[in-house]
Amino acid sequence: MRPDYLVLRSLVKVFGTGENTFTAVDNVNVEVQEGELVTLLGPSGCGKTTTLRMISGFEIPTSGEIFIDGEDVSTTPPNQRPTTMVFQNYALFPHLTVFENIAYGLKIRRDSKENIRKTAEKIMLLVGLEGLAERSPAQLSGGQQQRVSLARSLVMEPKVLLLDEPLSNLDAKLRVSTRLEIRKLQQRVGITSVYVTHDQEEAMTLSDRVVIMHQGKIMQIGTPQAIYAKPANRFVADFIGKANFLEGRIGSLASRNEIVLDIMGQKFQVLVQPDSFSEGARVLLVVRPESVNLEPKKPDTLTGTVQEAVYLGSQMVYEVDVAKNIITVEVANPQEHLVFKAGEEVTISFQGKSLHILPYEEAH
Amino acid sequence: MTGSNRKRQEIIGNLRLLWKEPLLLVSIIAIFYFLMIFVLFPLFMVFKTSLIVDKQFDLSNYLAIFSKKYYFQPFINSMILGVLAATAGTILGFVFAYAITRTPLPFKRFFRMTATFPIISPPFVIALAAILLFGRAGSLTPYISRIIGEYSIYGLGGLVLVETIAYGPIAFLVLYGVLQAIDPALEEAAMDLGASRARVFATVTLPLAVPGIASAWLLVFIESMADFGNPMVLSGNFRVLSVQAFLQITGMYDLSRGSTLAILLLVPTITAFFIQKYWVARKSYVTVTGQPTGATIKRLEWYIKLPTYAACILFTGIVFLFYGMLIWGSFQTLWGVDATLTLHNYVEMFQVGKDYIIDSLALSTLATPITGILGMFIAFLVIRKKFIGRATMEFVSMLTFAVPGTVVGIGYILAFNQRSALFPFVLTGTAWIITTLLIFRNMPVGIRSGIAALQQIDPSIEEASTDLGASSNKTFRKITLPMIAPAFFSGLAFSFVKAMTAISAIIFVVSGRWNLITVAILGFVDNSQYAQAAAMSLLLIVIVLIALSIIQILVGRIGKGARTVSIVN
Structure with a gap:
């Protein structure tokens, strides 16, 4: 398994000329391992699709290089790159049948007729399109069209499979089942893939690693767990899942890898990486709503007033005002917990290990 | 209930609906009558004339x-x-x-x-x-x-x-x-x-x-x-x-x-x-x-x-070469003989052609709004109303688009140089024959832009307006009209252009009293007065351009951001 199967090095893409320019991709560096599925995740306009289009060859990087399997493909035209793409709107050829769509690339490659038939039939079986070979794309459901598009790309056995929001045209239920299918298929075939989406749930369930992008820059690269539990900055913490942000100060250093945090006058002992913080520094604390505990008000604790209490069946969601900071709290399985009403005063607490400490930064 | 029974019920239902809107019924009948007289009847006359020799049915023409x-x-x-x-x-x-x-x-x-x-x-x-x-x-x-x-x-x-x-x-x-x-x-x-x-x-x-x-x-x-x-x-x-x-x-x-x-x-x-x-x-x-x-x-x-x-x-x-040549040619004293530049051609063009220009402008200006309104109305009927013969109405009104002008022109002289049971007036030699010809020949343009405009308006847009408290009158003024207007005016623009530049059908129905600028240009060409012909053609192009820009400005004022429609197809 090559760790640097697909390499994006210092990739920059600037659109426009003269004074009217826009930097869509700003110094992007990614290494994708062979067989890995990496998601480019971010809000619209973050540069994820532009990055994908540079990998496929439809956009030429303003600067930087792209390597696939050790080969520099930065200026290779798209038809000569070992990549294939699943388009957002599928881009099925309306004048060709399902079979002809899938066989298109093989024909271009001048495979033998017999070989084309065999390979295409195999892939159709793999993605569940058997019996639809002679249909025209217009006669297929959205899900089937999506699978034709996937089959058409997979049949080429590309070195890197590119997927540009392939599920965004499906309805919610189909989206969930299809993304599982795509993941299974990708693992079975073991194909290196880059997947663009703006749906974080999709990214979390599908990917080996997620690349979070914002305004053309990479915010963080990591496994779904790492990105959720240890967001690198405020943007990532806010973008992935729900997060409460609290300001704090390093009160004192208990030892090399243990600090005492001061959050609104309350002290918390937290284990940290050795020597990562200095005494007195301002920090930003990230607390996930499900990590916060609520109890009836007790003296000498962090207290607040419940402003809203919403019952969702599987959980209670509270908004608690703690000295003008609104903290969201999610309590799973409300049947087993005390339920608070709006207006009640409560004590909030959390474990030191569910706190994630970031250097202080202003809110956007 | 059997299928045919249901069908009959539906037709009766539709008839009843029409009966409740007598104005609509009258206008549908009137439009059918006009289409019959000014579209079908001339075509029929061409067929009939080609098959009759000495008042007898005869295939000898074809033979x-x-x-x-x-x-x-x-x-x-x-x-x-x-x-x-x-x-x-x-x-x-x-x-x-x-x-x-x-x-x-x-x-x-x-x-x-x-x-x-x-x-x-x-x-x-x-x-x-x-x-x-x-x-x-x-x-x-x-x-x-x-x-x-x-x-x-x-x-x-x-x-x-x-x-x-x-x-x-x-x-x-x-x-x-x-x-x-x-x-x-x-x-x-x-x-x-x-x-x-x-x-x-x-x-x-x-x-x-x-x-x-x-x-x-x-x-x-x-x-x-x-x-x-x-x-x-x-x-x-x-x-x-x-x-x-x-x-x-x-x-x-x-x-x-x-x-x-x-x-x-x-x-x-x-x-x-x-x-x-x-x-x-x-x-x-x-x-x-x-x-x-x-x-x-x-x-x-x-x-x-x-x-x-x-x-x-x-x-x-x-x-550029072709149109530039027209400009260059229009200033020459005598084409091919004397290349001295002169304004004389323009003077002569105005002297000889003043009446033609006035006639062309007058008749086109008269025909254009009628074409536009009639086209929009037919489009409205075809898109939004249900009545028997709806498809026929669309078909017949688009027919003139496919029929060569020569055929239409011949049909008009055959149909309207005498009274008939269908239409008890003689039109030949009047301004009316030219005007009606222009109206019915250019109507497909109006209908097409009308249909395009109406299809553009999702009924839910009008519903949304009503839902927000506007009366249907207000909805029409504030929502429907501004959305139709650009298409309507571009339809107008192109019927005007087509009216001003028409020749193939028109040449059969012009007369000493009513003549048109295109016919005059052809006359100049016939006399090898190419310089004068060029000058007059340029004048015609300028008139058309002015008309188009006026309508462009109107469209810009009325329908902000709305799309205009294309002119072919």
Whole structure:
């Protein structure tokens, strides 16, 4: 398994000329391992699709290089790159049948007729399109069209499979089942893939690693767990899942890898990486709503007033005002917990290990 | 309940609905009556006249035409002209449309405007410019004869050139719409799967454009086959149907032979029209919505850019050359003899042509709003109302579009030079025959823009307005009207242009009292007064441009941001 199967090095893409320019991709560096599925995740306009289009060859990087399997493909035209793409709107050829769509690339490659038939039939079986070979794309459901598009790309056995929001045209239920299918298929075939989406749930369930992008820059690269539990900055913490942000100060250093945090006058002992913080520094604390505990008000604790209490069946969601900071709290399985009403005063607490400490930064 | 019973119930239900809206009923009946009188009746008269000799049913006209080469040759010639011009025009239009939709050609707006300019100018102006350039005393004739030897612009070669310039722009507009509607992602997908640029073109772009190409070809075929003005000026000994039918009637006073030639002209054009409308349109993979699709493929190879750019520049250059020649020619003292620059032609044009100009303006201005309102009303009935004969109404009202002007013109003189049971007035020689001809001939344009506009308005938009508390009156004024207005006015603009530049049908119904500017230009050309003809053509172009810009401004005021509609198809 090559760790640097697909390499994006210092990739920059600037659109426009003269004074009217826009930097869509700003110094992007990614290494994708062979067989890995990496998601480019971010809000619209973050540069994820532009990055994908540079990998496929439809956009030429303003600067930087792209390597696939050790080969520099930065200026290779798209038809000569070992990549294939699943388009957002599928881009099925309306004048060709399902079979002809899938066989298109093989024909271009001048495979033998017999070989084309065999390979295409195999892939159709793999993605569940058997019996639809002679249909025209217009006669297929959205899900089937999506699978034709996937089959058409997979049949080429590309070195890197590119997927540009392939599920965004499906309805919610189909989206969930299809993304599982795509993941299974990708693992079975073991194909290196880059997947663009703006749906974080999709990214979390599908990917080996997620690349979070914002305004053309990479915010963080990591496994779904790492990105959720240890967001690198405020943007990532806010973008992935729900997060409460609290300001704090390093009160004192208990030892090399243990600090005492001061959050609104309350002290918390937290284990940290050795020597990562200095005494007195301002920090930003990230607390996930499900990590916060609520109890009836007790003296000498962090207290607040419940402003809203919403019952969702599987959980209670509270908004608690703690000295003008609104903290969201999610309590799973409300049947087993005390339920608070709006207006009640409560004590909030959390474990030191569910706190994630970031250097202080202003809110956007 | 049986199927037929249900059907009958539905019809009765619809009738009852109509009965409750007597005004609607009356207008539907009135429109049917007008369509019958001014569309069907003239056509019927042409058929009847071609089949009657000495007050008896007789096929001798047809037998004569099919047995004598002299009569049959024009049919062959017209077909050859149609096929060649359609092929050349479609290729030209395709290259142009490809360059504009698929390459980073600079100054696209400029190229597009120049390429479509011949559409708004009277078509035979191109033939006139061709004479000024390549005729016996043409400016370029000496140079060209030195290269290719003796030649004559009069005949098939010249006609194909002129028809291609005149109607190639129609092919361009059709293909522009089609190519723009093909999702570039399809071409990207093909390329992504390993296809080279040429392969992408051959396996994706071209097959998807085939229905559009067929459409464009058939439209140019219809137009150039039915064209009268250019062949009248430039056909020489190459006899075509439209001109021969005209000469039979005005020169030989042989109405029945002229009608027979007209029928011969009608058959292929109307066949082409139906193939285009009902067969080709259904084969289409792309729906032309006017919605531009995403970015196109970048970094095009030089071997694509070079020929397409060259073709664009060449054609644009030709358009400039032809119209520039018109300007240059209009200032010459005596074409081919005395090249001293003078304003005399403009003076003479005004002296001789003042009445023609006034008549043209007056009758076009009278016909245009009626065309627009009637077209919009028919569109409204066809789109939003249910009544028996709705499809028939649409069909008949679009029919004049497919019928060559020559046929319509002959039909009008046959139908309205005497009283009939259907229509107890004689129209020949009056302003009314010209006006009604203009109205009914240009109405398809109005109907088309009306249909496009109404289809654009999602009923839920009007519902939303009502839902927010507006009365239906207010909804119409605040929502519907502003949305229809741009289409309505662009419909008006093009019916005005067509009225001002019409010649093929009009030439049969003009009279001493009411004459038109296009007929006057043709008269100048006939007398070899090319300079005066050029001056008058320019005046006509200027009038048309002024009218178009006025309407453009109106549209800009009324319908902000709304789309205008295209003029062909």
